[in-house]
Amino acid sequence: MDIILIQDVDNLGAKNEVVKVRNGYARNFLIPQKFAVEASSSNLKQLEERMKIVRKKEEVMLAAIKEVIAKLKDGVLKIGAKTGTSGKIFGSVTSLQLSRAIREQKGYEIDRKKISIVDEVKELGTYKANIDFGNGHSTEVEFEVVAE
Known part of the structure; x- marks a missing residue:
């Protein structure tokens, strides 16, 4: 049957x-x-x-995912962090902070669970993170950690 x-x-x-x-x-x-x-x-x-x-x-x-990917690749996100005198930051930058930065700077709400930061972020500088939208669609986003 x-x-x-x-x-x-x-x-x-x-x-x-x-x-x-x-x-x-x-x-x-x-x-x-x-x-x-x-x-x-x-x-x-x-x-x-x-x-x-x-x-x-x-x-x-x-189509919406492609639009978001194009906007995220355009420019570098800036994330402020408190630093010591040697340029090391207190704590580290997390996916939650990156999610908030994307919402504030690009206007898109992305769940922090979809964001994975490639390297551990302990100092000022430029880093990369991967965002997985599901269904085989992902992108790499560049962000810069700057002193507050």
Whole structure:
């Protein structure tokens, strides 16, 4: 029996995927548990419509991500830090500070969990950080730590 998965099922398939399973498995487990629906012609048409909507949303999201990446690559972010006399900073610069700097200087809200700083930032200077937007899209951002 062919079915359309409504949600991801381990060892079977992903959401919106059409798979072939045994009749008893589909009728006694997958369909009653709302994991799947029968792959009738009307359900297949609904799946096609859902997939069109999902593709359009992904295209819009991809365009927005490309715009953000272009803005982030334009120019160097400046992050202020308190320093001692030798140029070393007190503490270190974190992804939270970098996220705030992006919000204040570029106008984009980026979750700090998506930011990973390449080197440990303990002194004044220029450093790099990676921002992962998901779906294989990431960028490298340059930032400069300056004395407050």
